Amino acid sequence: MISKKEVKHIAKLARLSLNKREILKMQQELSKILDYIEKLRKVDVSGVKPAPYSIQVENIMRNDEVKTVDPTIKKKILEQAPETKDGFVKVKSIIDKPWS
């Protein structure tokens, strides 16, 4: 069974706020699902290679070039952002107490 402390830790890593009731519920549900997943321990996987993909995929690199964007598209992109300033997307302060 996964502990409440672990649930809180995972929620923090995943950047999800959970209230007390949600933590308890998550603990119960995750425990049940993880019990089911435990089944995998019964499989002998010695010498088996992992398959991150079902087919063989190759990494394809593109050139790192600056491309110009149609200004109407730029406008549309910026319109989706909650906060913008001078044609940039605005982000909340990263440090707790701004130095202003």
Next chain:
Amino acid sequence: MELTDLTISEIHNRLKKKEFSAKELCKAYLDRIEKEDKKIFSFLTVTKKLALSQAEKIDNLIAKREKLPILAGVPAAIKDIILVKDVRCTAGSKILENYTAIYDATVIKKLKTQGVVILGKTNLDEFAMGSSTENSAFFKTKNPHDLSRVPGGSSGGSAAAVAANLCTFALGTDTGGSIRQPASFCGIVGLKPTYGAVSRYGLIAFASSLDQIGPITKTVEDAKIVFDVIKGRDEMDSTSIGGGYDKGLGSPYRQVSKGYVTDKRYRNRLRNRQTLNNLRFGVPKEYFIEGMDPEVEEIIKEAIKKFETLGAKIEEISLPHTEYALPCYYIIAPSEASANLARYDAIRYGELKTQNSKVKTLIDYYFKIRGEGFGEEVRRRIMLGTYALSAGYYEAYYKRALKVRTLVKQDFEKAFQKVDLILTPVSPTPAFKLGERVLDPLKMYLSDIFTVPVNLAGLPAISIPAGKVKNKLPVGLQIIGQAFREEEIFKVASLFEEANL
């Protein structure tokens, strides 16, 4: 016969003969959506203006006697996780409630080039995570065969819309069964193509090593027509593959596949090949489990017998790692999802209506937005994936799951040395009641037990109607093929479809 009952090739032929205009057809569907979707709730957004303007363009082509592509004027619905330029795309989530797509997904570009009329965007489980469409942040879609039941999921809106004649065909996505299971529950056809067959550029990602876009249609022929349009290599998706199809990769029925545009010839060719002689079908013994609905089992066994009467050779096969496929999937899919969904921070897009101005720092903003913006199932899967990938658990969970995936894949490879295709049920039960499984996530997961292995192995598979439980609830048969051999699946599925009429 109503206009909204027609299949793609029927529409194509009748538009050419000017029996009706593309606009009349489009309006017939829009009217039907307005009347019927009050009961079904399959559309999240109806794109009336876009649809009418696209239909008008087709009517101009017809007036100028220009050659019509096969999908010209055909009204379609799109799962609301695939981007259509300048149309809202929610992924069924509050976090994207106000998001408008700024470009077309590659599949949409291809459909538009063909002259498809886009009627709107269909409901789904949030970020395609679910098996009943009840996880949509907006409303619950109903099964057209019984309004007290779910349409399946996650492409439940697309499947319900096709089954209720609210569109001619729809696009869905399938990560663990999300096209095939709702197609089975709604009594229609759904194809999950080979991994890499269809570009995913412009698809909102759930689990990138598993996701595929595919057609949901009324007939096998329609599924083939749509698949042929959307498949192929796309430089915007590095996992997409084109070459295999051009070369046919040894599909024995390639010659039959050509010429479907002239519908009659296609049908005649099929008719000339009336048996499945010399084709070997495997039936995996692990797919007939305890707890399976006895009527579903009966219908599937009858369907298998029908294949035998059509000349097929049926063999029992074993896919020994079947019982490990679902737990394997529930590590891999949430792990990939937890990484894919890390991008939703409501900074570049995705403002919430309830946004709190009291939040000052970036980290608090993340917690708040993601805590409020994601629904329960999405949060559960992000948590599960984050756990499986976290320090100390990575080897025990994620890495082990990837190894089990290899074994699941090898099961299929071994089976395909003996047989050409595999027949299985799509789901252990017909459509269940709304609300019946929402409180028990694990029980919900089990409805994908027969579809998930196919995604892990990257294979193509179709769900086609096989019969009905209590003469009411549809049950689908799954035909699994070898990678890149969709053609063969279409061929045998068509023969079964004709024999099962």
